[in-house]
Amino acid sequence: MKWQGGRRGGNIEDRRGMSPGAAVGGGGIGIIILALIGYFVFGMEPQQIAEMASSQQGTATQQAGVEGTPADEAGQFVDVIGANINDVWQGSLQGYTPPRVVLYEQGTGTGCGFGQSAMGPFYCPADQTVYLDLSFWQDMETQLGASGAEFARAYVIAHEFGHHVQTLTGASQQVRQAQQQARSQEEANQYSIALELQADCYAGFWAANAARASGGAVALEPGDLEEGLKTANAIGDDMIQKRMQGRVTPENFTHGTAEQRMTWLRRGYDSGDPNTCNTFN
Numbered sequence: 502m503k504w505q506g507g508r509r510g511g512n513i514e515d516r517r518g519m520s521p522g523a524a525v526g527g528g529g530i531g532i533i534i535l536a537l538i539g540y541f542v543f544g545m546e547p548q549q550i551a552e553m554a555s556s557q558q559g560t561a562t563q564q565a566g567v568e569g570t571p572a573d574e575a576g577q578f579v580d581v582i583g584a585n586i587n588d589v590w591q592g593s594l595q596g597y598t599p600p601r602v603v604l605y606e607q608g609t610g611t612g613c614g615f616g617q618s619a620m621g622p623f624y625c626p627a628d629q630t631v632y633l634d635l636s637f638w639q640d641m642e643t644q645l646g647a648s649g650a651e652f653a654r655a656y657v658i659a660h661e662f663g664h665h666v667q668t669l670t671g672a673s674q675q676v677r678q679a680q681q682q683a684r685s686q687e688e689a690n691q692y693s694i695a696l697e698l699q700a701d702c703y704a705g706f707w708a709a710n711a712a713r714a715s716g717g718a719v720a721l722e723p724g725d726l727e728e729g730l731k732t733a734n735a736i737g738d739d740m741i742q743k744r745m746q747g748r749v750t751p752e753n754f755t756h757g758t759a760e761q762r763m764t765w766l767r768r769g770y771d772s773g774d775p776n777t778c779n780t781f782n
């Protein structure tokens with residue numbers, strides 16, 4: 502993927518290496534597995550994050566991070582990709598405002614309570630912020646067989662920005678209401694899946710428009726889309742469950758199957774139009 506010459510947004514708050522402001526337990530493999538389960542299987546974002554996180558320790562002592570463009574390559578990557586995603590949405594969605602982006606390690610205070618790496622990358626609607634622990638890229642690759650390609654990582658970032666868009670459009674709030682009236686957990690999960698697949702489709706929409714919005718400075722290269730699809734496949738509920746519990750229980754799906762995730766990422770990419778991302782029909 503081409504991105505080095507892309508516009509720096511300078512909108513990152515870098516909390517890496519800072520005190521998380523509350524105790525973070527565990528470590529090693531336990532944390533990694535928890536992270537994968539938290540992010541993919543339980544589908545804690547965005548609405549469940551709030552409930553889950555508020556049951557954790559307090560957040561009052563969180564230090565502010567360093568604002569701007571991080572000096573390291575991984576941080577710069579997030580900054581450039583984030584700026585490009587904002588440029589694409591600003592040209593398509595009236596009233597779009599960028600989310601905040603926080604990089605952290607292990608744990609950090611958030612508007613949704615205490616956030617931990619165990620939750621994976623997540624978006625908190627209460628403070629309209631995307632939280633990323635960059636060690637997750639590695640876990641995703643080694644634990645799940647996701648692609649290590651830059652575009653595959655950018656797809657995950659664009660997916661989280663997609664949840665921000667859903668907060669701006671009101672889709673997230675509508676889903677939360679519908680879930681409260683759902684008669685079963687399985688029915689409530691159907692709404693989560695629709696929201697997640699829409700975020701995948703929005704990621705495809707971004708990818709289709711990245712080059713146009715950056716004058717070619719941020720652009721997919723041959724083979725990149727396939728790497729993104731490889732990750733979409735690897736993080737499908739059925740694939741994760743097979744890996745984590747050795748069997749597939751569709752009633753617990755919250756993000757969609759591998760097939761569905763690939764289909765919607767591809768649909769957004771092929772159409773280049775967010776209006777084709779109606780996963781609720």
Ligand SMILES: [Zn+2]
Nearest residue numbers: 546660697700
């Ligand atoms: Zn999601």
